[in-house]
Amino acid sequence: MKKLSECKKACKVKVVKLNASSELRQRLISFGIMKEATIEILEYAPAKSTIEIKVGKTRIALRSKEAELIEVEKYEQ
Amino acid sequence: MNNNVNACPIVAKHIKIALVGQPNVGKSMLINSISNAHLHVGNFSGVTVDKTEVLFDYKNYHFIIVDLPGTYALNDYTIEERVTSEYLIENNYDLIVNVVDSTNLEKNLQLTSELLSVGKKIVIALNMSDEADKEGININVQYMSQLLGIACVKVSAATKEGITDLIDSIINEFEIQSIEHKLIFSEAVEEEVTKIANYLNKHKYKDDNSHRNIAINLLKNNKATYAKLHHDPIWIELQPILIDASKHIELHHDSNDVKEAFASEYAAFNKGIVVEVLEDKNKVEKKTLTDKIDNVLIHPILGIPIFLFLMWGLFQLTFEIGAIPMDYIDAFFGWFGDTIGATISNNDMRSLIVDGIIAGVGAVVLFVPNIIILFVGIALLESTGYMSRVAFLLDGFFHKFGLHGQSFIPLVTGFGCSIPAYMSARILKNDRDRLLTLFIIGFMSCGARLPVYVLFVGAFFTPSMAGNILFFIYIGGAILGLIAAKILKMTAFKGTDEPFVMEMPKYRLPSLKLIWHTVFTKTMMYLKKAGTFIAAASMLVWFLSNYPHNLILEEKYEGKIELASNKSEKLTLENTLAEELLEQSYLGSIGKFSEPLFEPLGFDWKMSVALQTGLAAKEVVVSTLGVLYSLGGDVDEENNSLINAISKNIPFASAVAFIVVIMIYLPCLAASVVFTREAGGVKYFFYLIGFTSIVAYSLAFIAYRLTLLITS
Ligand SMILES: Nc1nc2c(ncn2[C@@H]2O[C@H](COP(=O)(O)OP(=O)(O)O)[C@@H](O)[C@H]2O)c(=O)[nH]1
Ligand SMILES: [Mg+2]
Numbered sequence: 001m002k003k004l005s006e007c008k009k010a011c012k013v014k015v016v017k018l019n020a021s022s023e024l025r026q027r028l029i030s031f032g033i034m035k036e037a038t039i040e041i042l043e044y045a046p047a048k049s050t051i052e053i054k055v056g057k058t059r060i061a062l063r064s065k066e067a068e069l070i071e072v073e074k075y076e077q
Numbered sequence: 078m079n080n081n082v083n084a085c086p087i088v089a090k091h092i093k094i095a096l097v098g099q100p101n102v103g104k105s106m107l108i109n110s111i112s113n114a115h116l117h118v119g120n121f122s123g124v125t126v127d128k129t130e131v132l133f134d135y136k137n138y139h140f141i142i143v144d145l146p147g148t149y150a151l152n153d154y155t156i157e158e159r160v161t162s163e164y165l166i167e168n169n170y171d172l173i174v175n176v177v178d179s180t181n182l183e184k185n186l187q188l189t190s191e192l193l194s195v196g197k198k199i200v201i202a203l204n205m206s207d208e209a210d211k212e213g214i215n216i217n218v219q220y221m222s223q224l225l226g227i228a229c230v231k232v233s234a235a236t237k238e239g240i241t242d243l244i245d246s247i248i249n250e251f252e253i254q255s256i257e258h259k260l261i262f263s264e265a266v267e268e269e270v271t272k273i274a275n276y277l278n279k280h281k282y283k284d285d286n287s288h289r290n291i292a293i294n295l296l297k298n299n300k301a302t303y304a305k306l307h308h309d310p311i312w313i314e315l316q317p318i319l320i321d322a323s324k325h326i327e328l329h330h331d332s333n334d335v336k337e338a339f340a341s342e343y344a345a346f347n348k349g350i351v352v353e354v355l356e357d358k359n360k361v362e363k364k365t366l367t368d369k370i371d372n373v374l375i376h377p378i379l380g381i382p383i384f385l386f387l388m389w390g391l392f393q394l395t396f397e398i399g400a401i402p403m404d405y406i407d408a409f410f411g412w413f414g415d416t417i418g419a420t421i422s423n424n425d426m427r428s429l430i431v432d433g434i435i436a437g438v439g440a441v442v443l444f445v446p447n448i449i450i451l452f453v454g455i456a457l458l459e460s461t462g463y464m465s466r467v468a469f470l471l472d473g474f475f476h477k478f479g480l481h482g483q484s485f486i487p488l489v490t491g492f493g494c495s496i497p498a499y500m501s502a503r504i505l506k507n508d509r510d511r512l513l514t515l516f517i518i519g520f521m522s523c524g525a526r527l528p529v530y531v532l533f534v535g536a537f538f539t540p541s542m543a544g545n546i547l548f549f550i551y552i553g554g555a556i557l558g559l560i561a562a563k564i565l566k567m568t569a570f571k572g573t574d575e576p577f578v579m580e581m582p583k584y585r586l587p588s589l590k591l592i593w594h595t596v597f598t599k600t601m602m603y604l605k606k607a608g609t610f611i612a613a614a615s616m617l618v619w620f621l622s623n624y625p626h627n628l629i630l631e632e633k634y635e636g637k638i639e640l641a642s643n644k645s646e647k648l649t650l651e652n653t654l655a656e657e658l659l660e661q662s663y664l665g666s667i668g669k670f671s672e673p674l675f676e677p678l679g680f681d682w683k684m685s686v687a688l689q690t691g692l693a694a695k696e697v698v699v700s701t702l703g704v705l706y707s708l709g710g711d712v713d714e715e716n717n718s719l720i721n722a723i724s725k726n727i728p729f730a731s732a733v734a735f736i737v738v739i740m741i742y743l744p745c746l747a748a749s750v751v752f753t754r755e756a757g758g759v760k761y762f763f764y765l766i767g768f769t770s771i772v773a774y775s776l777a778f779i780a781y782r783l784t785l786l787i788t789s
Binding site: 018020022023024025026027028029030031032034035036042043044045046047049050052056057058059060061062063065066 | 152180181183184367368377468470472473476574580582
């Protein structure tokens with residue numbers, strides 16, 4: 001298991017656990033970032049401060065700090 | 078609908094609709110295509126931040142549609158989302174129209190499935206059907222209606238396809254008895270829902286909503302439902318049952334958060350629906366156009382340079398293309414003033430019309446071409462989807478200065494006009510972030526300040542440099558704003574950082590019609606302001622600068638002028654008279670009175686006055702200068718344009734200091750009112766006055782001294 005922030009560009013992973021506070025977890029969930037969801041890392045902003053990911057068909061930008069709170073594992077098809 | 082009979086508002090049936098959907102699914106655009114409204118449409122989350130009502134008639138019905146801010150779920154995360162969830166629970170309306178993006182059904186259904194337990198009639202508008210067709214996505218509408226127990230209609234706000242069907246479905250739904258929506262959970266949850274519903278039933282609990290829906294809302298911790306039941310006698314008995322039920326559900330989902338458990342329940346339900354009704358012809362994932370564009374535009378190395386280049390290009394265009402019609406507009410107002418002036422025999426009246434209104438309004442209208450180009454640039458930024466990309470690119474940078482990445486959206490809006498910018502700061506969840514952003518918005522030079530810049534830059538720089546200088550002024554303002562943010566963050570608005578999670582919309586080619594419309598509306602507003610507010614202000618400025626008359630002075634000079642031997646001597650005397658008359662007028666006295674204050678910045682009294690009248694609106698700075706310089710001396714025959722008057726009368730260093738003040742000092746009156754409302758207290762307005770005045774004055778002083786040093 002690793003954190004989403006540690007994944008490389010173009011990686012595909014599956015969410016295992018959200019370690020965020022209750023409020024942020026709600027927010028992540030409403031964007032579709034929840035247990036079992038698959039995430040693809042699209043791009044890192046300069047200095048890796050921000051990440052663009054794809055969940056389903058939705059593109060989402062979030063900070064590395066938030067990505068650290070998302071535990072993921074390798075996605076197997 | 079454009080072509081329908083007006084229903085009589087008294088006998089016609091009223092249908093009140095709450096329009097709900099996730100951000101950026103086309104709610105506002107849908108209203109625009111149903112009615113004749115012109116709501117603001119843009120391709121990013123957070124365009125609509127307050128509810129707006131739109132009225133229209135169709136057949137024998139009178140419709141009231143309430144456009145609500147987009148929300149991802151019913152859990153008031155930001156202020157604008159709170160507006161929506163509170164509206165849905167507390168207000169009276171007949172039905173919900175849930176707008177859904179057909180190209181992203183599963184995500185949109187998350188909100189839809191939550192709406193099912195609100196207890197209102199629902200119609201689902203499957204919007205963006207044109208895009209769905211193009212992407213090979215097909216939704217089985219009948220089957221979906223059957224599965225959910227809700228009328229679903231395919232529409233496209235862009236092509237207006239299916240709009241009539243949608244309205245007919247709304248009327249139909251309004252007229253029939255409501256059917257219970259079909260929301261099914263896993264066995265464990267169903268068991269608990271039934272238990273609680275039965276309990277409510279047994280105690281004959283009365284509410285508009287069904288017992289089943291109340292049970293669901295209670296279980297997923299809905300605040301409003303809790304608040305309602307909290308004061309009911311049954312609460313004492315109900316509470317332990319609820320706690321037990323939540324524990325059971327949490328156990329079942331191996332989670333310690335019942336909300337998370339419900340999210341999984343909803344997700345499973347939605348997946349079930351999508352599997353049944355959606356046919357996606359593009360099963361194999363290929364790169365979409367958005368992916369390809371993003372490869373370039375948000376490239377980690379190239380992204381920011383590309384953005385800066387585009388901005389630079391915009392200001393270059395603003396100056397280059399904007400300058401072309403300028404001479405014609407200038408010549409037109411000159412000719413117009415002369416022609417009108419010739420028909421008026423009364424001296425004072427002629428001066429009021431020609432030197433007051435025409436000079437003032439003309440000075441402002443002169444910059445319409447520049448304004449249009451700026452508006453087109455902002456409209457493109459908003460409607461293509463690029464805005465969110467820039468927010469993404471700059472978030473790390475912004476973060477270092479204590480700003481939230483999403484602050485970028487209100488800040489960019491601020492380049493157009495501060496008023497919508499203050500409003501759109503509502504997309505920021507945290508009050509501290511929001512206040513900080515509110516204080517910084519003023520540093521982003523609004524469209525009304527563009528005329529002042531163009532005027533001064535045009536007066537002191539060659540056309541080939543002017544665009545660069547303009548770019549530099551805007552970027553400089555933004556950088557000053559960032560530094561100010563850092564200072565405020567370290568002092569007044571200390572606190573922890575909020576998370577940044579933002580949706581990036583897909584790129585869309587904006588329709589010409591949409592761009593045209595946005596730009597046209599904004600330009601008309603600018604012109605209207607010139608014709609009303611600016612004209613009135615110019616009259617006032619004219620009056621204050623013409624009275625009181627000083628007959629002694631006039632007589633003294635008239636004698637001299639008559640005795641003058643040649644024409645040029647006569648002209649000089651006339652100019653001196655005008656100048657002296659101006660100085661002893663009311664406005665002259667005000668200017669002279671405040672001159673010492675502005676002296677360290679190198680401003681003469683005319684500039685001081687222009688700054689003060691500019692507090693009403695920034696365009697008034699230009700119109701005031703227009704009036705003052707057309708009344709005063711130094712207007713020789715062949716060259717009477719304002720730009721020339723400026724470059725002749727104002728030293729370069731003073732002009733630089735003047736620009737610095739314009740960049741920073743208090744926003745206009747209307748914006749100040751909105752600022753105070755959005756910040757939530759008059760005290761913030763006084764903070765703003767203090768903050769901007771001190772910063773503007775000190776920086777202008779430094780700029781003045783530095784320029785003097787460099788140029789001497
Ligand atoms: N192709 C297409 N684009 C649409 C449609 N409806 C809205 N849009 C675009 O989607 C974006 C969001 O529209 P807007 O009305 O501001 O969404 P809102 O945030 O839900 O109010 C804009 O760029 C619109 O041009 C549609 O039916 N088809
Ligand atoms: Mg909207």
